[in-house]
Structure formats: C-alpha cells, structure tokens
Amino acid sequence: MTNIRHQPIAPTHARWLAQGAAIDAHRHDDHQIVYAARGVLAITTDAGSWIAPATRAIWVPAGTVHAHRAHGELELHFVGLPPGDNPLGLDAPTVLTVGPLLRELILAYTRAPDDDSPERGRLRAVLLDQLRASPQQPVHLPAPTAPRLRALCDILRADPADDRTLAALGRQVGASDRTLSRLFRSDLGMTFPQWRTQLRLYHALVLLAENIPVTTVAHRCGWSSASAFIDVFRRAFGHTPGAHLP
Structure with missing residues (x-):
C-alpha cells in the first residue's frame, strides 16, 4: 500500500460511510475495534481481506496498515484501545462475533462523551470482558x-x-x-x-x-x-x- 497515513491515536467515535466509499490505507499506534452496525465492512491489508456484517466486528492490532471499504451504507463504530489492552492477545486482524450485549456496549461506548468519568471506565471494563468471551471467526480471505x-x-x-x-x-x-x-x-x-x-x-x-x-x-x-x-x-x-x- 502507498501513501500510508500514520494516525498515532485510534479514535473512538461513530461515523457514516456511503456505499462504495473507502478510508485509505493508514495505521495507528493503538489497537482498534471496527464495527458496522449497518452495512458490510471490508478491511484490507497486504495479507488479505476481512469482511464483517452487523453480527461481526474486526480487530485491527496496533501498527497494522489497513484500509476500509463500505458495502452498502455503513454505520461505523470505532473503539480505540491502548497497546496494552489486548484482551484476546491477537497480533493479526481478526473477525469477532458480536452478540447482542457486545453490540450494545460498542454502540454506547462510541456514542458516549469521550472523558475519564467512572461511568465510562466501567463501560469500557465490561466491553473488554465481553471481547475476551467473543468467539473468533475465520472470515478471512488471505492474499x-x-x-x-x-x-x-x-x-x-x-x-x-x-x-x-x-x-x-x-x-x-x-x-x-x-x-x-x-x-x-x-x-x-x-x-x-x-x-x-x-x-x-x-x-x-x-x-x-x-x-x-x-x-x-x-x-x-x-x-x-x-x-x-x-x-x-x-x-x-x-x-x-x-x-x-x-
């Protein structure tokens, strides 16, 4: 991939992405969970592609150069996590099952104010607990x-x-x-x-x-x-x- 952007902090936020739109190749110093509550998300690296409908999320480890593409209109939710927060010990992009509780946690965490409040800390702790219990899915098309x-x-x-x-x-x-x-x-x-x-x-x-x-x-x-x-x-x-x- 060329023209790679380096964005040290992986933001936690929600955004919409139009059908066929893309986010160009970039990398973070943080880990990131990317979840599409609507539409189908594809993430591509030099090692291949991962795809996730609304019942799946994609774990992107810190330092991984990756690009996003929207299939259908995407309601995207990004959760950034410091390098030390890797509840599943994953060192490669991985598709994870998103059950009803994990879905609601991701939606709440990405929509809540990004602050250091005790309430947000508790929400994040439960989200990480749910990630630890999230089954990994082999939805990977290697290159x-x-x-x-x-x-x-x-x-x-x-x-x-x-x-x-x-x-x-x-x-x-x-x-x-x-x-x-x-x-x-x-x-x-x-x-x-x-x-x-x-x-x-x-x-x-x-x-x-x-x-x-x-x-x-x-x-x-x-x-x-x-x-x-x-x-x-x-x-x-x-x-x-x-x-x-x-």
Whole structure:
C-alpha cells in the first residue's frame, strides 16, 4: 500500500460511510475495534481481506496498515484501545462475533462523551470482558504471494461462480493441480475448496449489501441452488442471508 497515513491515536467515535466509499490505507499506534452496525465492512491489508456484517466486528492490532471499504451504507463504530489492552492477545486482524450485549456496549461506548468519568471506565471494563468471551471467526480471505497462485485467485475473484476444477484452472495458469494444492496450503494456510468457499461467502456479503435477491446471489457466487447457499451461509455466520436484506 502507498501513501500510508500514520494516525498515532485510534479514535473512538461513530461515523457514516456511503456505499462504495473507502478510508485509505493508514495505521495507528493503538489497537482498534471496527464495527458496522449497518452495512458490510471490508478491511484490507497486504495479507488479505476481512469482511464483517452487523453480527461481526474486526480487530485491527496496533501498527497494522489497513484500509476500509463500505458495502452498502455503513454505520461505523470505532473503539480505540491502548497497546496494552489486548484482551484476546491477537497480533493479526481478526473477525469477532458480536452478540447482542457486545453490540450494545460498542454502540454506547462510541456514542458516549469521550472523558475519564467512572461511568465510562466501567463501560469500557465490561466491553473488554465481553471481547475476551467473543468467539473468533475465520472470515478471512488471505492474499497469495506466489505468482501462479495469484493468477489463479485473480481468475476466481473476477468470477466467483467459475466452477472449474483445480486441474482445469491450473492448465490456464501453467501449473499442475498438485503444485497448486501445495501452494494453497503453504501460501494461504488453507485448501483450494476452503479458499473458494471463503471467496464466495465474501462476494455474497457484498452482493447482499447491495440488496441483490438471495437466489441471484447464490447463482452469481457459484452455488447450485439457493438452498445450498443458505446452508453454507448459515453455518458460516449463524443466520440466513435473508437477514441482510431490508
């Protein structure tokens, strides 16, 4: 990423971000929790992308260069935490489950006056307790570094519904399926089917944020039927894709 801004303090506040808008690459000396109470948030680093609907938040460790993008109109809530406050001990961006209580705590903390009052301190302490209990979610699309793997991933990013086998895709990029399978594990830490499913779920969240009907999303993302898509989506996010539509 180029033109990286350094903002030492990660602010705690709420703001709106229009559909398709972005916050350019920057970094903080603080940790930050980023939560979209409305819309779908995507955060990108050199290591890949993380995406979060309203049931998820993204933990961004101190010093991480990252950029934001809005899918749908975003109601964004930022919680800045000093480097010493890392309740989950995370050193990489991570998607966290946001239950009803954690959601309300984030909303209250980002809307309350930013002062040193005892009430705000208690609110922050409970928020950190809830973070410690927040399950981590594997909603991460890692970015490949190997040239042939990057070429293959670019093909599927352009058309997530492409259902060709790894061998067929390998012929297009000039590598055997065995070589590519090895690269997926060594470079991305997952298998080809796992990465393709993550890509399709990522793309599905983006389309749902644009109010595309569930059946259309299923076919655009490569599922054979809406029911197959709904089943995978529910297992990944704990609710059906229809929950993202107005």
